[in-house]
Amino acid sequence: MTDSAIATPGRTGRIARRAIILAVLVAISLTMEISGFIATPAAEREEVSYTTIHAIVPIVFAVCAAVAWAIGPTPLPARLMAAIVVLWIPQPIYAVIGDIGWLWPIVRGIDLWWAVAAGILVLVYPRGWLADRADRIFVRIAYVATFVNLVAVLLLAGPGENTCDCVANPYRIADLPWLFDLIDNLYRFVGVTLLLIFAVRLLVRWVRGSVPARAVAFTMPVAILAWALAAAAETLSYAADTTSDLVIRTVSLLGIASIPVSFVAGISHTRALRARVADLMKITREGADRAVWAASLAETLRDDSVSVYWWDDERGRYYDAAGEPVDAGHADPRGSHSMLPVTAPSGAPIALIRHDRVLTDNMRLLDGVSSALRLSVDNGRLRSEVERTLEHVRQSRQRILEAGIEARRRIERNLHDGAQQRFVALGMHLRLAADRAAALGDADLAAELEGAIVQLSAGLKELRELAHGIHPSLLSQGGLALAVPELAGRCPVPVEVDVQAEGRLPEIVESTSYFVIAELLANIAKHSGATRAWVRAHVDDGRFEFSVRDNGSGGVSLEGGSGMVGLVDRVDAVDGTIELESPPGAGTTVVVRVPITASEREQQHV
Template sequence: MAPGRKGRIIRRTIVIALVVAASLTMEITGFIATPEALRREVSWTTLHTIVPLVFAACAGVAWAIGPSRLPARLMVVFPLVWIPLSFLRVIEHVAWLWPFVYGVHLWWAVLTGILVLLYPRGRLIDGVDRWIAGIALVTSVGYLLGVLLLGQPSPAVCDCTANPYLVADAPGVFAVIDVGYRLIGVLLAIVIAVRLLVRWVRGSVPARTVAFLMPIALIAWVITLATQAAAYASGGADLVLDTVSLVAIASIPVSFVAGIAHARNMRARVADLMRITREGADRGLWAESLARTLRDASVRVYWWDEERARYADASGEPLDDDTPAARRGDHGLLPVSSPTGMPIAVIRHDRVLTDNMRLLDGVSSALRLSVDNGRLRSEIERTLEQVRQSRSRILEAGDEARRRIERDLHDGAQQHLVSLGMRLRLAANQARDRGVEPLGVELDGTIMMLNQALKELRELAHGIHPSLLSSGGLALAVPELAGRCPVPVEIDVQPEGRLPEVVESTAYFVVSEALANVAKHAQATRGWVRAALVDGELELVVRDNGVGGASAEGSGMLGIADRVDAVGGRFRLDSEHGAGTTITVHIPLAGFAH
């Protein structure tokens, strides 16, 4: 936690603790100072004490997650003006103080009304809200002046000393001011409730989702407030209505905090968009997921079309700024661009979401990430395809080079050596016919060396590219290859007809390398080779009953894996100790010409 933030939390905690202590002091001392016969019920007093505590607790939450500091500050001030009338009995002999306390003991209602007007944006929306707040403040100040200049509480409230600020003893005029102030408060509360309710009913789904608790709490409070004002004017009181009123008042800060917490949680739901941005989701799916995340069915995503230089949605419908909703101002537009400033998209959303810029910033980042991921994924896939094609071309070129070398050795060097051998044989025979036996013996030795060199050359040419593979395919080449293996090998080759050259060449060299490993390392007594076409792929299996334990990191296995991967195939090695070794290869036929 940053030092500055830690300090702010400590200061706010101290402030809240002080106002809670002040509120509890007023409640407790007032209850004790009130004669037992005049005390309110303990349950009601307890509930009356809890109300400011709820405001103080919600102030701490609003400070942490609120859209602005003003709502939290109003909630902190509330416990200081939540003054029980019983507290006047504690200060009834302090002549200079009690008129001020009595003059502000209803200001909690003003703070509550302004708090409702601030919901959920944390600020007053329009001029009407400012007028309502202004009227409430002006009448409250007027009431305070009325108390200072004309007020004197009734004996039922306290035995207060004479008001030192009194300019005229006019209890009738003060009664009118007292009742009038309460009636104005009721009318303002009704106006606030009606505005909030109308705004909620006419609002969009996101607006109603954010403001889902406040109308209920406010309506309950207005009803009880109006009833209480009427009862006060007539001199009566009702415990049930008083209790309901306290519960309704306490529910207002809870509703405020719940609403802004809900809006904050909407930002957390943007994380759900990240799951579809990882793959660069389809545009239609992205818009649908965004509408579901924001709980706003009116959300539309218009993507930038470079060819037409305009924004259009996934279906091709262009962005129209002249729709009825746009003319009414019901929607806002959120442009999204790349870090380089290139336009990506425009998100048309409900106007209420404009007040939650952190949410929209998260949406913008998610969309930008989606586009970047899609672009990077396409580039990577394109690069990988180019690499695969390049490797395939290299492999094909290598095979073609081996075939050419084998053909050159067969048609060139081997033919010359065979011709040379025949001429040496003829020379040896002529030497013997002329009685030069030592020369014939020497030529015979030379012929033997030539035959050995010719044999090695044929084996070399066969290793470069076997002629049987070119002429007869795997059906002829694999059995011939297995016949040279010192370990008995059972062959089952079932490809139908000839396969693409690169596939046959890859399969042949896989079998060749695998059988070489069987002969050198497996300590096997038997081997099996099977080749068959399965679902458009050549499936090749080479198995032995040796000691197992072969490593995929060995040079031979790495060579097999690289060669198979170069043609887009799959390689698997199973080699448990004591259970032999099985190499399974799948090579797709699609994409290769015969």
Template sequence: MIAAVVAISLFMEVSGYLATPEALRPELSWTTVHAIVPLVFAACAGVAWAIGPNPVPARLMIVFVLFWIPQAFYPVIESLGWLWPILRGVDLGWAVVAGILVLVYPRGGLGDRFDRFIASTALVATVVNFFTVLALAGPDSVPCDCVPNPYRLAEAPTVFAIVDIGYRFVGVALAVAIALRLLLRWVRGSVPARTVAFLMPVALLSWVSTLAAQMVRYATGAPPNLALETVSLIAMASVPVCFVAGIAHARNMRARVADLMRITREGADRGIWAESLARTLRDDSVRVFWWEEERGRYVDAAGRPIDSAEEGRSHSILPVASPSGLPIALIRHDRVLTDNMRLLDGVSSALRLSVDNGRLRSEIERTLEQVRQSRQRIVEAGDEARRRIERDLHDGAQQHLVAVGMQLRIAANGARAADDDALASELEESIATLNQGLKELRELAHGIHPSLLSQGGLALALPELAGRCPVPVDIAVQPEGRLAELVESTAYFAVAESLANVAKHSRATRAWVRAYVEGDELVLTIRDNGVGGASLDRGTGMLGIVDRIDAVGGAIELDSPPGAGTTVSIRMPAHLEASEDLPGSGAGLLVAAEPGVEPPDAASSPAPANSVAPGVVSSPADL
């Protein structure tokens, strides 16, 4: 469609220029500018069609191109009596279309009663002028040697001249009214109003000024002024450019809603939201009223209820509700922003998403806290079950086995006194078997829950644990005070599993364990000089330790480059509220002996005083 109207316009311009006698042809530069005007309208029509919120402005620009009929085109159709009167009746239709185009800016429709009055007056005047031309115009009314007008009803040149000049006067008056109204709006308007108007008042005022000057010269019969007409053409071409620039500017304002979402992605903080919204809309008068479900009313960020007079002549209220229809907020904004409903729709969606994000974030945080507390209670219950089983084994089965052993020892001594060596030998074998079983039972009970951990905390349990590791281990732990029992048990089993991995997989010749409190956190570091290449997701033992550490709100890191040993770093809260009342817990500190200092090499330095002899380690994974 755009290509077709461009082709028609260029055909009229070029053919009219060639059909005009050379002596009467206008300046080529002026003709070129005259031909560029419809091309600018056509190009802007394409842009407005692509990015505009409404197709009406683009269609008006296309109609303008059709009505842009050059005076030089009449010599081409001078022999077509049925055509030239029609074109003469509508050859000023472009001015009417341009005026309506300004009236529908930027929303694409007539806004109020004034706009409808202007548009109606212009259309009525155009219709009257059209039928006057058909009924009264003669060949002398156009710049060509045209054939007689077949539609002419009478020869009334005076009436025709009055209607012709009056039509032009009405057109200029309407254009001046539109320009002055738009300019006053721009001067008196708020910042949002000026933002919406953008450059249109400047372009319209320039065009109307030159149009009025041309009308006066036409009415007085003065010869045309080439410079004035060139300026008028340039001003005319600037109208669609300003229109498209305004649409693009409004589109860019809608893009600022993305910045609004970025600022408020963490949730709808009421103070930040109102401030960010004012910057986005460039409207300092913006106020946001939030729905208070408990009292069933809207209040601002300070808790003040909304005033019934908030929506006035200069402001509008935009309600925002959730997809289910529940009220969220009211946004009071400058009334002129209703011309950019896409912007307001974007703001509504941003606020809705921001509120939803805040609600979801709160729900997720609440759920995660419940899960963390639940996991912590499960770990505590597991530790309590371990202690109970260890006590039952120690006070029950272990004591019975010790009593049986004593009875067997008495029986063996009696058999030996009776010189029954065969029976004594059998009883000694039974005693040895019983002792082995008792030793295994003690190790089992120790692996379930070490008694030293309950009695003396990490300061006693970790050196004893390191003493059963086949790899020499340096321990740095200072026996001062106790931590929460859940923290101690979690730290103990983490060290136990790490040392078990050192013994089984690392091929290390030495290991180091550091335990100290940094701020409110217990820090554990287990390092070896083995082959490295370890991973936290290999084996159920370390996965269980990771789960236990997560349950108390801690974190574990593994650094194990191939060939450079393995370092396990664990940080967890030193005190847990859920464990404060458990037996055996207490407040205190574990301080490392020189934390962060590289231990001496085992091959070149003697073992430090707190090093322990190698032994066998028993871990939860082994059990």
């Protein structure tokens, strides 16, 4: 059983548990909303449209929580969103719980905790955690203010317009409405101030940020600014003991609902940015071409300021594209950029990537970039090694082929100058002996000598044919223009020949072409059932190209036998190509192209 198969049930269980939790929280929120609306007298109810939007806000947070749980960088954002769902307490709920003395003060003390959770959600965007010292200070201020407000509500709040028309507060220890109002308004003022600070900080970061920073910030500054301004207006109305305008409250709800949507959109954008690393690997899969790599990386990260510095093993330093040395500890004086070292699995340095500092919040993206660069360098190195190996193999095969040609030439020369000359001399002696025996009247001896001469002539003919097959003399003397027609003349199938070699070709090209044509003509004579064949050859754009065609039965393949495989190997040894077209019943055409370098042509002419 695979690891994925084992992990799937657990993941499914987590998804189910989270779905149940969110469903329960939404049910609690809607219950509070609906029960409060029903319990409120008709004359005092909010507009239905406002109540509907107010009820939709926690649903938006719940949906975004589910998404954030699935794709978020950490569980914290999703948990904050889920907490806001149940902390989103509507004001009409006091018409339901106002008669429960022990409950309404507690609810009154926590009915703005959702704002604290929403503020923290803004602060952890987009990293998923608090990474800034100032952010942690703001959170501590919010915690202290929230605790002080809760204590003030429990110990000082009484029934009234700024609290609720409820029964007496059993926790109240003093009747100091001015002190409670002061703390209550101060708490709201601190909250609005923090919201405005968050909004301004996000907006300034967005304006001053680089392209990656703006892309990651996305719509969050607009959402938090709309909420903060509307909250400020509502706070002023609350302090003045007046009802804020319905439009302002609606804008506030829309701004609040935009926060989780902006968060999810931002992390979705970040994930999409990580997915672009796959495109980066596709672009650079052939190897780490440095210019292409830097340009592709800048496009992937949406950061034109990206620079790549490559490690030089010989000089032991990093160098930029212009060849200038770069210190590995270099940091941008304004603190807007960071260095990402990329190393091989062995720990050996490969490169440094200078990128926008905002991308350090997305370590998964940077890890993907590092892996892509590492894999690209490895692919380039392996590709170079494979190409070198293939070149060595090709050169080795060519040397073997050239050695075979030289060996055939030497054997043919030895046969011609050695055994063949001896057989010719022996034939002359036998002829003289046969003539003398006939002159002396010894007919039997003369007949035996004549028989020996016939056998010797047959053996000499076979020897000459053998020598001719090892290295044809016509090929050595006149090239393919003479050797191919002679070769075609020995084929039992009529062959039409048109060879335009434009002079002599390199010896290895001529030899390879000759023996390939010989093997193809032999195959035509033995297997094709053809009545005609054609051989065409010419030089085209630095290549010697020839074709052998017949009108036989066809159905031939390059893997059809050892002979064809041998032809492929022979052509491949000289870096040539071979193409075969052989439809059943329509003949066979073989086209071979062998490269001819300028230096080889010059050497051959010399």
